[in-house]
Amino acid sequence: MVGEQQRPHAAVACLLFSCYLTGCLSMPDPRQREALIQLEASMQTGGQMVLSNAEQRLDSLLFKMKQEEMTRPECPPTMHFFKARHLIRTSPIFSLLQKMPKGGALHVHDFSMVDIEWLVKNVTYRPHCYMCFTDNQSIRFIFSSQLPKPLPHCSPWTLLENLRAKTINTTDLDNSIMGNLTLFTDQDPETVYPSQDVVWDMFEQTFLAVWGLVTYAPVFRDYYYQGLTQFYMDNVMYLELRASLPEIYELDGSTHDTAWTLKTYQEVTKQFTADHPDFYGARIIFTLHRGVNMSMMTGGVEKAMKLQRDFPDIMAGFDLVGREDVGKTLWYFRDALSLPAERGVTLPFFFHAGETDLEGTEVDQNMLDALLFNTSRIGHGFALHRHPVVRDLSKKRGVAVEVCPISNQVLKLVNDMRNHPAAALMSENHPLVISSDDPAIFGASGLSYDFYEAFVGFGGLRSHLGSLKELAINSIRYSSLTPKQQETALALWQRRWDKFVSENAF
Template identity: 85%
Template sequence: MAVVLQRPHAAVTGLFLYLYFITCGLSIPDPRQREALIKLEASMQTGGQMVLTDAEQRQDALLSKMKQEEMARADFPPAMHFFKARPLIRTSPIFSLLQKMPKGGALHVHDFSMVDVEWLVKDVTYRPHCYMCYTDNQSIRFIFSSLGPKVLPHCSPWILLENLRAKMDNTTDLDNSIMGNLTLFTDQDPEALYPSQDVVWYRFEQAFGALWGLVTYAPVFRDYYYQGLTQFYADNVMYLELRALLPEVYELDGSTHGTSWTLKTYQDVTQRFIAEHPDFFGARIIFTVNRGVNISVMTGVVEEAMKLQKDFPDIMAGFDLVGREDSGRPLWYFRDALSLPAERGVTLPFFFHAGETDLEGTDVDQNLLDALLFNTSRIGHGFALLRHPVAKDISRKRGVAIEVCPISNQVLMLVKDLRNHPGAALMSQNHPVVISSDDPAMFGASGLSYDFYEAFVGFGGIRSHLGFLKELAMNSIRYSSLTPRQQEKALALWQRKWDKFVSEKAF
């Protein structure tokens, strides 16, 4: 009987060649050996080992052609500040494709920056009983009140917006001015307007302060969250994990609701949205607190988080610290409070922001290692991970995904050219990564498509293909807080959407 020798797989051939090369070297370069090494390296990146169906291969050929044309553009969007690149991205056929693509889940989004600020201004500020005042530091504040609100320190007398607008022939300038206070996005030169991290973060925090009184009003709170789900759903996102402060929410008469009410409201609105959109898988909440609080406050919040986890296991995913990492307290400062769940045998998953910094050697720079010491389920941002080889190795071996938010890192001045983002290096090694949008409304973005564009075109380079996008979408479910059974159901739902996507003439 004749023996048929099968040709070894290119990746296997490349691996043997690689091992030989690093031990012995190659005296005479061989084109075939060179090609094998190139293929091996390509197979190591995100999506590099994804086997595409015939339909996917046909669409991938068209996508590759589109990408080559995109990368040949004189004005290359990932190399530009997002505020300048946005109009170029919007005209890109790749972006149009990504909007139609089922992207799975958004695992790193903050509660009060998920909805386009135009909706807040055009809808919410036109509602009855909406008051506004001007602060001493050139910002604004809002409140809804039936009897007229009390004077706010460091703010002008309250102005009832419906009375103010009634006196105007044209309210466009006022509305645009309000919008400008609720977002970082600007038509001016962003590098001139925000010359440093301190300046952009100050403006960032002021924008959150400006919208606070709008979104914590109970009727708006419900509508805002529903509108946020609507906008992500419209961008073909089927699941959401929301970082939420669970604030005190107020009614028109000034009465307030506590944390449990707020979390229950998230649950109720999510269930209503699923009932009206059966192909939306759901949403879960990661309870957060600002990292600027003291130890006593942190201890109380962790105690509350453990209770909420017990009372609301379906909607509550876990716990995190938020706020600017460089100016906040490091995780290790709160080690006693953060150790309480383990000491008491209580399950409280952590999803820590860590490594959202370009400082080296500081206490804050150790947050990545400390997050892993506290068994974080994922790492938010992880921008500094390449400087921490031990943390990088542990996160890979444990399957702790890095939540990469390209546009956020660029706008908040950690990186200028997104081709140089650490996420590009992580994805060249197929490190566990998910792509998310952090605070899209603050950046003039929406949903996930803009960040997927920056990752695909900016991080992936010319080699990344449809498998790159497919694996990122699947990662968003695999690394979610869903149970294994829920992940299986979510992946099946996503697969049906994906198969429909690649079979249509979406390209």
Template identity: 80%
Template sequence: MFIRGNLTLFTDQDPEVAFPSQDVVWDRFEQAFRAVWGLVTYAPVFRDYYYQGLTQFYTDNVMYLELRALLPEVYELDGSTHDRAWTLKTYQDITTQFVSKHPDFFGARIIITNQRRANRSAIAEAVEEAMKLKKDFPDFLAGFDLVGREDRGKPLWYFRDALSLPAEKGVTLPYFFHAGETDLEGTEVDQNLLDALLLNTSRIGHGFALVRHPVAKYLSRKKGVAVEVCPISNQVLKLVKDLRNHPAAALMLENHPVVISSDDPAMFGASGLSYDFYEAFVGFGGITSHIGSLKQLAINSIRYSSLPPQQQKEALVLWQKRWNMFVTESEFLKTN
């Protein structure tokens, strides 16, 4: 229990007492990441850790995964370290190995990330490296994002010169920006949603504040930019207490593009994606939710993925077979 308590947000206390504010829970959240960092960046553990992660998602009936990753320097016991290209290649090799053993798993792609608390020069270097990696791994590297607590980090506009480098150099580097993961209004980071769209983000991570920005909401819907909603994360990190009050409920009613994501399931005691799908199903849709709601959310995961159109079609064919099997074999559906 002691080890688990230091590597996750689990607590024996009432969570409302243990984590009375966003500052407290975010500090604990980041401490847990620091605690686990040295364990999972040891090369043999790193490989097993990722393979086990794929296994858990596959067991949870996830057939395709887009993973945000910091691409750490992975170390060996002799003190040597591997660079980020090695780390990305290892992700690719293990994904290929996993697919070969599980042919009904469609695969995975990586969105490489950097911390939004970094300075301009560090992000410029990260974007330059991401452009090179995109060239070297065109079918496996999905794009780039900035992560970390938005309310304490720098706004996207602060990094505008670095984030404009791909367009200036004529290089395609898709963005998948975290934006609007805040319940504050009128701050610099509250403008991240508009800036993410101006920088042509492919999706919006969290987008909790989107309903407060009519222009951003209109633009994201018009451009087909989906919001990645992470119900458990938003609840645990104290953006919303009762999921019936989550802004995503209104977005879904308006038929705004929405996909359900699990953020950091291991930190929250969840597994794969089903926990978040369940909370979205009962929390956002209420008593009007039905099997069609789940079907649409699942289809959205493919439709708004980074896969090129032909691969999306192939993934949808594979998914449809799995869906038909689910509907046919579901004991709940047989009795309702």
């Protein structure tokens, strides 16, 4: 049975703790010491998961792999991901995680899900693609049947087809373009990105650079299908995508509205699931930038309610995006965010909150306010360990934290993955899901890299196959799917899991 678990012996635990606290033993009893160790182990993510014989064999293999991994001269979780990526790729643990059915990816953004090389090699080679260079050394793109109107603070538009024809080394040009669409660098990342301000500025520039490519209607469809393909190839069977639902443009400059964009997501998802029957599907979380004014936020919430009514199958809910430290707080938008409840409308929230290290500020209260607004999940929740009331409340309510390890490291919230706050959350089996946020921009793909960082970095030697199994199950259990849909998805996942275990438990 999916997620079958055993219960710890509460009476034994109480007795052991009582003896420990009162000092009833003059000399610690090794058996009681072992019992306490086992009790603590049972409290972690996956600690109560009952493993089959085959799963136990695979677990033993994983443990040996992890022992070797953590004694390597260069242990990847201790390093910046940009430096560790090539080491992770050669890891037998990573190879196994790539094969593992990971369930769903519940925290991924729309225009950072597809490998940058595909975007450059495929999309920028299409006809009518223009490029210009901005004053701050970034780039912008647009598809047009004629020379586009000039952009402020940008060089004159250049047709890429003509530029490549004049360029001796197109590989260098393509690599230069790719460098503008990702944060990944072969240089020392600490030198290239010395502060959160610098890395966030570059992060936001990459979205602006890619915008004109992915909002072109023919590319938009292909891009989303390719994104689903890349997650599917990484053994992800379900996706919840944060999407801004922008106006999508055609070659003649005409545009489609938000409803068209959402309907297109729906159509492409149906096509993909028809082509790949073991892929369960995808849903969209409509997002608005937290830098907008109150009027725009009110309009955004009203639009979200309408989309929720008109597209209940594909529309999962609503969220705010953008850098939390410099954006407006959830409490600032409380009037707008209260509209659904006041009107008796169900609009699920999936709020980004706690993606900060600014302790004690108004921003630091976003997680509490997210819970007050009945958020379905907490995006990132990096600061949760500093808020015991919020942590306990989210656990009691079953509000899962969407942990994105590589994102937190690249955006300079944590250096060593072993010190990530989620390690403590895993030790107490707080509801967690692992996701990848913006994999293309970070030089990653799919979900396996983030699972590696969580399994080896957060979990250390203590996390095991049961931990991985529960994290995968969590990604369906805490999704926006209905209980009946979750049951169907879990059954599909279980078949893939059993096959994975049988093929790898030697």
